[in-house]
Amino acid sequence: MDQTLPPADILAELAAQRPDHRPATPWQILPGGRVNRLWQQGDLVLKVYDPNGASPLFANDPKAEAAALRHVAPYGLAPELRAEGAGWVAYAHVPGQNWQQDVTIVARLLGRLHALPTLPDLPEKREVWPHPTALLHYDPVPGNIVIRPDQPPLLIDWQCPALGDPAHDLAIFLSPAMQMLYAGKPLSRDDHDLFLMTYPNRETVARYQTHAPQLHRRIADHCLWRAARSAPGYAEAARAEMALLEQRPDPDTQGQKSRAP
Template sequence: MTALTPPSLHMSPREAAHVCAALPDLRAQVWQPLAGGRVNRVWRVGALVIKLHHPAAASPLFPNDAGAEYTALRLLEGTGLAPSPVAGGDNWLAYRFVEGQPWRQGAASIGRLLAQLHGQPTTALPFRRPPTGNTAILADAMTWAVRQTLPPLPQVPASAPVRLSFLHGDPVAGNIIGNDDKALLIDWQCPALGDPVDDIALFLSPGMQLLYRGSRLSADEIAAFRATYGMADVLARYDLLAPLLHWRIAAHCALRASQGHDGYAEALDHECRAVHAAQT
């Protein structure tokens, strides 16, 4: 999901050859770098977006899988939830360019967006299955968390088994195009078959909002999101697991901060406050 410095937008001859072998018309077109990515390199080329993945930049919480992203785009084609895929290869993919700006306002539209995604068919989804339930989430996070800078482990009640849903895996503001009326998700490199509360926690995360939007959500924005998301059972489970879910996001921020990544120390502080608030 993130890197120490923004990725170089240089493309090696070998990388260019792989992409242009599949899409030869791109050779004669202008490649315009697109800003915003923290890990992967992205260009606009005519009506297409070309994305080169850097798998080594994955983190425990956020995989970086080009093949999974291309599969997700194909499965969601025609739903309005994701861009239309064009081609894919070894650590790269191409999809149709989507007009618009990264999300900044209109949390109600994101509630509708995630509810639509979480209602998609899940039969035979070929994606990873992240841990669900308090015991499994904690056991996984403890394998990589840097606990010295984290609040005490929150104690949350056991949650009932859940119906698994199609997850984006990283629905932060920088991965959403659109605002009040209509929004669409990009950067599908970590899709999953899992508990919808994972996506909800990441969107509502004050640390992630700070990193990608520049400010945390207001109480009114959170209420608007919840009202349009509408799945009462999922929201109740999120409320139950929120201290642990935000502790895990804080653990991600602590790990990135310890590696020298910009912005994560402040994000960690905000996420630790969210852990405390969720327990009061």
């Protein structure tokens, strides 16, 4: 089987749904996907899902991605969905580059997303602490933020959208592990603080600051889970996340220590 081309059965389904898509250029593999496979042909991106790609923290659901793109694209925050099928989606290619600098762009982008109407039938990330429910991207890492010249940025790779506390998205973007995996290094303390200063909802920022130890502990556990399965880079990423936890101890653990004899 030619692994450089998308599966033939998916190409047949795509052609049936999009008979107007007939570019002269061949399919090209897109780099960057850690779980799923991506190809581009002309102005179309085809994403084929790994059925074993989910983790305990991050889902990997093509139906959820299709629903999220339909819901979010009209607001200018995601690419347009072009076609979908069992285990795949196709959406408009977005020219630009992955986010590399200026955390204020991401803070405003997530603020816009979290202010949108919610989308029914998505998984709910319920917490023990009180919180509002917002639409979450749930994977706003640098590789999933496209910066476009003279246009607003977009979020791509919507395979794990959810409903829940927007503090989740803040934690994932600020995560030292996720920054290392996708940008090569954690954010500086100044950028971390600037992001929180710029994000528009102060109550969400306050909840993030209160519950950051729990949120980042989950990310560290995810990295350890991936490292145990030999995923490249995740052992180092887990160490970076745990270093943050050492700086910001879990308040529940601290309370237990203070009550110990």
